[in-house]
Amino acid sequence: MELIFLGTSAGVPTRTRNMTATLLNLQHPTQAGLWLFDCGEGTQHQMLSTAFNPGKLERIFISHLHGDHLFGLPGLLCSRSMSGHAHPLTIYGPRGLREFTETALRLSGSWTDYPLEIIEITAGEILDDGLRKVTAFTLEHPLECYGYRIEEHDKPGALDAKALKAAGVKPGPHFQDLKAGKSVVLEDGRQIHGADYLAAPIAGKSVAIFGDTSPCAGAYELAKGVDVMVHETTLDTSMEEKANSRGHSSTRQAALLAKEACVGRLIITHVSSRYDDKGCQRLLEECQAIFPATELAYDFAVFTV
Template identity: 60%
Template sequence: MELLFLGTGAGTPSRQRNVTSIALNLQGVRGGCWLFDCGEGTQHQIMRSQVKTGKIDKIFITHLHGDHIFGLPGLLTSRSMNGISETLTVYGPAGIKAFIETTLSLSGSWLTFPLDVVEIEAGELFNDEHFRVTAYPLTHPLACYGYRIEEHDKPGALDAARLLADGIKPGALFQRLKSGQTVTMENGRVVKGKDYLGPPTKGLTLAIFGDTSPTPAASELAANADIMVHEATLEAALEEKANGRGHSSTVQAATAAKQAGAKRLIVTHLSSRYLREDGERLLAECRAIFPNTEMAYDFSVFRF
């Protein structure tokens, strides 16, 4: 899997940072791509990236501020114009359905694909064969959520040599045993797949925060996460200003990662007041608290 940051700015776009959108490429686990927020200009950023619009099957909106949703109507209509027919699911706070329906209606737009809009509350959103996704409420002027994505553990490797030694021949039976099934053979022998599997591979956990000032939910949302993505809108000296607008400073983002026991922190959502050359200074503020911090720029890719 990998995270591709399509926009890493806060509030308004700048020459160096577009507003928020993050793509989670699910390669190696399942087909498709998930998008987290869709600020203005996101589809332009997509065209400059490896993301394929037709591969996006879920969009998670953290909240309804414009820098997180104003690119959504354009992306949906372009998807139709490109003849994409696969279902798309959009998750977001109450009001996201009205926003989509109103913008499409007033602009005379229509969709050629099934669109499922799910207005969320805190709690589990879904739990399929690959992932469990849970929404956590954050602290912001509008209802805002962070998303915890937990990959299920993968079964251990099948001990084929031991199966052969026990007189079990390779073939379709091996696939069933690899999935952990219990199989009754023609001679009546019962073979339990779990007896021939190595230790499972632990799945990855990602915590993707929306906009927030320091919040008690952070420790649960990002508890022991392999990857934590958190806003760092302003530097430590402007912490009071950041908090007054429902945002966090560099130091507060790093502190949240440390308290949650996260393994790796990626900071994003930087104010347009900062230029690229300011990045190292802001990153140093984070690393003084949480050394394993990286900063996202537009088109940064983090593989894991």
């Protein structure tokens, strides 16, 4: 998987940072998959500067209904339709998402020429497509807000083809069944168990993508043990009280969570417009002092999971 940041600013855009939006490219070898997390104003325009087309979007996950996470959605939906893309699209988000989307389309005389499904969620598992699952966790913010944990299922280990051939199993359909862990009966009546010829499973990757939040009970479970945690750092440590009063987190709080939850890497984003490049570097350093494996997201940054 890889994360592509289309917008990394908090509240309002800056000259170098657009409103919140993050692509997750699933990079599955046999199944196309492009997911979008939040859709701030200008997201479709940001996509024009990438190799990705809105028509390839399969799912959109909205954390909450504040405009800097949502106002780009109607335009993206319409442009996707006008481009002639017929692939289905599913949108997940809190209560009110359906009313917002349908009202925006209706009042603007717009429509979609592709199947569009809007699912208003609550906390818990919201999706399992057989390859990965997505779980929503409630966060602490003035509006109903969620973070999303994406977990790939473990992959079967490599099949020991050499040992199978030595056991008299010829390459063919049986290999496919054995790779899936099934048992097969050979022509001579012997039963071969796939589990006996498979290496240990390969652990799937995991990502936690937070919406806006101040520290809360659900944050640890959302982040626990993930390979990559994407978390807002709206304000620096000296402004922590102000950040929390508005449902946001400081650098110190994001880094402490990453450390306590034993995540692999922390990517910080959703930075207040008060910080220039030098200020953003200070935010990064504050996090790294607590959790060294911290990186700063910027518009069009790409991170491999």
